[in-house]
Amino acid sequence: MQWLNAIIQGVLLGGLYALLAAGLSLMFGVMRIVNLAHGALAMLAAYIGLVIVQGTGVSPFLAMVAVVPIMAGVGYLLQWGVFNRALRVGGLAPLLAAFGLAVVLTQLLQLKFTSDSQSLQTGSLSIASIQISDDISIGVLPLITFGVGVVVIAALQVFISKAPLGRAMRAASDDPETVPLMGIDNRQVYALSTAIALGTVGLAGMFLAVRGNFDPNYGQAMLIFAFEAVIIGGLGSLWGTLAGGMVLGVAQALGSQVNPSYGVLVGNLVFLAILAFRPSGLLPKAVTA
Amino acid sequence: MRVARMMRVVAAVAATGLLATACGNLDSSSSSSEASAPAAGSAAASAAATGGAAAAATDSIKVGFVTPLTGPLAAFGEGDQWVADSMTAWFKENPIQAGGTSYSVEVIVKDSQSDPKRAGEVAGELINTDGADVLLAHATPETTVPVAAQCEANATPCITSDTPWQPWVAGLGGNPGDPSKPFTWSYHFFWGLEDMAAVFMDMWNQVESNKKVAALYPNDADGQAFTDEAQGFPAIIGPEGFSFNNPGLYPSGTQDFSAQISAFKKNDDQLLTGIVPPPDFINFWKQAKQQGYNPVLATVGKAIEFPAAVAALGDLAQNLGTEVWWAPSYPTTSSLTGLSSADFAAAYTEATGKQWNMPLAFSESMFEVMAAAVTAAGGKDKQAIADAMKTMQVDALVGNLDWGKGPFPNIAKTPLTGGQWRATDGGEFPFDLTIVSNSAAKAAGLDVPLGGKVEPLQ
Numbered sequence: 001m002q003w004l005n006a007i008i009q010g011v012l013l014g015g016l017y018a019l020l021a022a023g024l025s026l027m028f029g030v031m032r033i034v035n036l037a038h039g040a041l042a043m044l045a046a047y048i049g050l051v052i053v054q055g056t057g058v059s060p061f062l063a064m065v066a067v068v069p070i071m072a073g074v075g076y077l078l079q080w081g082v083f084n085r086a087l088r089v090g091g092l093a094p095l096l097a098a099f100g101l102a103v104v105l106t107q108l109l110q111l112k113f114t115s116d117s118q119s120l121q122t123g124s125l126s127i128a129s130i131q132i133s134d135d136i137s138i139g140v141l142p143l144i145t146f147g148v149g150v151v152v153i154a155a156l157q158v159f160i161s162k163a164p165l166g167r168a169m170r171a172a173s174d175d176p177e178t179v180p181l182m183g184i185d186n187r188q189v190y191a192l193s194t195a196i197a198l199g200t201v202g203l204a205g206m207f208l209a210v211r212g213n214f215d216p217n218y219g220q221a222m223l224i225f226a227f228e229a230v231i232i233g234g235l236g237s238l239w240g241t242l243a244g245g246m247v248l249g250v251a252q253a254l255g256s257q258v259n260p261s262y263g264v265l266v267g268n269l270v271f272l273a274i275l276a277f278r279p280s281g282l283l284p285k286a287v288t289a
Numbered sequence: 290m291r292v293a294r295m296m297r298v299v300a301a302v303a304a305t306g307l308l309a310t311a312c313g314n315l316d317s318s319s320s321s322s323e324a325s326a327p328a329a330g331s332a333a334a335s336a337a338a339t340g341g342a343a344a345a346a347t348d349s350i351k352v353g354f355v356t357p358l359t360g361p362l363a364a365f366g367e368g369d370q371w372v373a374d375s376m377t378a379w380f381k382e383n384p385i386q387a388g389g390t391s392y393s394v395e396v397i398v399k400d401s402q403s404d405p406k407r408a409g410e411v412a413g414e415l416i417n418t419d420g421a422d423v424l425l426a427h428a429t430p431e432t433t434v435p436v437a438a439q440c441e442a443n444a445t446p447c448i449t450s451d452t453p454w455q456p457w458v459a460g461l462g463g464n465p466g467d468p469s470k471p472f473t474w475s476y477h478f479f480w481g482l483e484d485m486a487a488v489f490m491d492m493w494n495q496v497e498s499n500k501k502v503a504a505l506y507p508n509d510a511d512g513q514a515f516t517d518e519a520q521g522f523p524a525i526i527g528p529e530g531f532s533f534n535n536p537g538l539y540p541s542g543t544q545d546f547s548a549q550i551s552a553f554k555k556n557d558d559q560l561l562t563g564i565v566p567p568p569d570f571i572n573f574w575k576q577a578k579q580q581g582y583n584p585v586l587a588t589v590g591k592a593i594e595f596p597a598a599v600a601a602l603g604d605l606a607q608n609l610g611t612e613v614w615w616a617p618s619y620p621t622t623s624s625l626t627g628l629s630s631a632d633f634a635a636a637y638t639e640a641t642g643k644q645w646n647m648p649l650a651f652s653e654s655m656f657e658v659m660a661a662a663v664t665a666a667g668g669k670d671k672q673a674i675a676d677a678m679k680t681m682q683v684d685a686l687v688g689n690l691d692w693g694k695g696p697f698p699n700i701a702k703t704p705l706t707g708g709q710w711r712a713t714d715g716g717e718f719p720f721d722l723t724i725v726s727n728s729a730a731k732a733a734g735l736d737v738p739l740g741g742k743v744e745p746l747q
Contacts, residue, residue, distance in 0.1 A: 002551045005580075009547040016544075115363035117567050119601035127578035127605065135551060139579030212572040213601040217361060221542055249545070256548035260539035261508055263548070 001135040006253040008138060014229075014249030015146030016211070018242045020204040021226040021233075022152050023197035029236035030173045030193040033083060033094045037102040038226065039219030040109075041198060045071050045205030046214050047109055050118055060120040060210050068202040075198025079191035087190070102220060109216035117213040120206070145207045152200055153242045159196075160238070169193050173236075228271045234281025243282050346390040350669050352659060353397050353415030355426040355436045356652070360403025361566075364595040365428035365451060365648050371641055372652040373398050379626055385660050388667030394660075397421065401432050409435035416443045422669045423662070425655040427451040428648060430510055434460035437475035446674040447475045448658050450651040450687075451614075454481045454700045455520075456510050463697070466520075471698035474671075476678045478654070478690050478701040482515060485612050486525040487729040488707040489588045492610055493531065493560050495725075495743035498585045500531045503553040505563035505573060508538035511591070515564060522562070534558050541566050546573045550582045564590040567598040574605055585745045586610060588707065596644040599710050599720045606710045606720055608746050613708040615650040615687050616724060619737055623686045624657045630686055644718040654685035688735050704730035706737050709744065 020042065027033045035041075045067050052063040078101075086097040128140040160166035172179050172189045179186055208214060208222065225248060233244025248267050255266025274281060354373055356366040373396045380394035397419055401408035408431065415421040416439065424447040426436035433449040438461060440447030449457070455465040457477050463470060493500070504522070506512035515521045516535050523533040536552040550573075553561070561584040565573065570592030577583075588610040593599050599606045617634035628636065633653065634645035661683045666673035680693045681701075690701040707726030713719060723740040730737050 005551060006547055009545055013545050110359060116597035117601050121603045126575055129579040137580050213568055253545045253547060256545060260537040260548055263543050264540045
């Protein structure tokens with residue numbers, strides 16, 4: 001039963017990883033940008049949420065309604081202001097721009113908010129759980145996080161395969177030279193993609209903030225898990241990212257069950273094994289994002 | 290259009306660059322008092338020496354202060370700029386009198402950025418470039434050990450604190466169990482593993498429990514030292530009837546604690562202890578509540594030593610226990626300024642608007658020790674200061690420090706108490722640390738008043 005519990009907790013944790021990784025996966029899928037500032041942006045979202053919650057006294061969940069569009073706006077401006085220009089230069093420029101952005105953003109957050117750890121309180125919800133047996137209980141908050149992760153990934157997938165903008169995003173990803181001939185501005189498509197990606201980062205940042213505590217450096221520490229989820233699942237594949245998140249979460253939970261020292265290690269080993277034996281990931285390009 | 294856009298990029302890049310350098314400057318060194326360094330001091334001293342003037346001679350002492358102002362350990366260094374500023378102001382009015390000379394004090398604060406390598410670098414800079422006469426450093430082995438190592442290598446006296454003494458001695462390459470090989474230049478004051486065990490056991494004994502202790506430790510220097518079967522917690526608490534359930538050391542940053550939680554539940558561990566980084570503990574504690582692990586008492590080091598981390602836990606922090614290194618209720622006064630612990634804490638809150646924290650008094654006490662050492666040495670000669678430290682005794686804000694009586698030649702122990710966080714019901718700050726265990730401090734000769742009794746967790 002303990003093992004079953006470990007698997008359940010691992011799957012729930014995987015939902016959080018997938019939620020955090022969704023934006024990363026989308027930006028890579030559409031623009032081939034490895035957004036190293038992803039974690040720092042998640043913290044920006046968390047601090048925006050903190051300011052809103054402290055300023056107005058609303059619940060963190062209500063604050064998300066504001067945080068997500070704000071982050072989407074940040075993403076739109078960021079793409080026009082930084083990444084579109086970096087893409088024009090090509091090569092390593094987008095990667096370096098993202099890296100620089102991560103450093104500057106983390107330091108700015110530290111200047112403004114200091115490195116004190118912060119938290120968004122959800123009252124009794126933070127410890128509420130559904131008791132299934134003596135050994136198994138499912139936390140309500142992890143369950144909500146997991147649900148949101150799945151819904152976000154599914155919605156993104158539907159959007160990309162069905163909506164006109166989604167089609168444009170796929171087209172801009174597959175053949176950036178031809179798309180402008182059809183009267184579509186790649187840069188605008190990119191900006192909207194980043195806006196959507198950062199909207200999901202807004203959600204992820206808020207759920208990280210509700211789940212435990214955070215400081216300006218916390219997001220970058222979590223970024224490694226999001227990266228692993230993306231790689232395990234297959235670069236650019238959204239369903240793959242969801243699968244990757246869960247595989248990583250379950251691997252960590254099972255590893256910890258053997259010995260707490262092995263948790264993170266087993267996750268990293270699974271990641272390494274995927275890189276070595278199946279470099280394209282679990283679900284490579286099932287549907288291209 | 291394009292030109293305008295280019296201009297904007299250039300402007301944006303330039304602005305970002307400026308910001309980055311501004312941050313860099315803030316990080317690298319922010320001296321509180323360089324301006325106050327009396328350039329005339331040494332000239333006056335030499336004039337006095339040659340002329341044999343009747344007026345008291347003057348000279349100046351440079352004190353280098355290495356502390357984590359930024360990075361993951363920044364909570365430890367939060368009050369240090371204030372301490373450095375108020376000490377600078379104090380010494381300006383009250384220069385150190387030693388050997389017939391009046392010494393003004395220049396304090397140079399350097400940020401370790403919570404990075405051991407950087408701490409060693411800035412310590413080397415302070416000694417070799419800035420010409421510091423004495424170094425002070427505090428906050429975890431990540432700061433104190435590299436700084437002390439630089440002092441040993443560069444023959445400069447060094448006063449450190451805020452690191453349990455065993456990891457400090459071991460980190461510098463000594464053997465805590467073998468006092469025959471002391472260090473030459475570094476002197477440290479803090480408590481040790483045995484004090485923490487004594488305080489925690491005293492708290493555990495005040496509640497009804499099955500004496501089974503759950504152990505939550507990360508895989509780091511602290512975790513390895515404290516879980517050591519021969520010299521760590523198991524060896525100390527075992528003979529007192531407590532069992533120690535250590536499922537294994539976890540890597541810091543672990544997100545899922547269900548394995549530990551199910552192990553603790555299975556063994557019915559009613560007491561919980563550990564030395565846990567704050568983010569890990571908050572994740573653990575919320576998951577423990579979700580999965581129905583409810584110990585009778587939790588006494589945890591590191592995670593809940595600072596008000597900010599406790600506030601982040603909200604209601605879940607009620608009655609969590611931790612070791613207390615110093616509190617405003619300590620019946621001590623500063624040997625320098627004469628301020629009582631309560632007045633000292635109040636002055637900090639008044640100046641910064643922040644709640645008191647434990648490292649504050651240790652930072653202040655390092656200045657007390659420095660001044661006492663210079664006085665005892667009769668000047669700023671490095672060898673004389675190091676020699677004087679060997680048998681130094683100071684009645685400091687953190688308690689009586691006596692290097693002649695330490696468990697290791699370079700160590701002076703400070704009295705440790707235990708406390709629980711309790712909601713203040715509309716006070717200035719949401720939680721305050723209530724002292725609930727004082728027997729270990731009493732045994733060490735300091736009678737700290739109790740603020741309440743140990744209360745079990747809900």
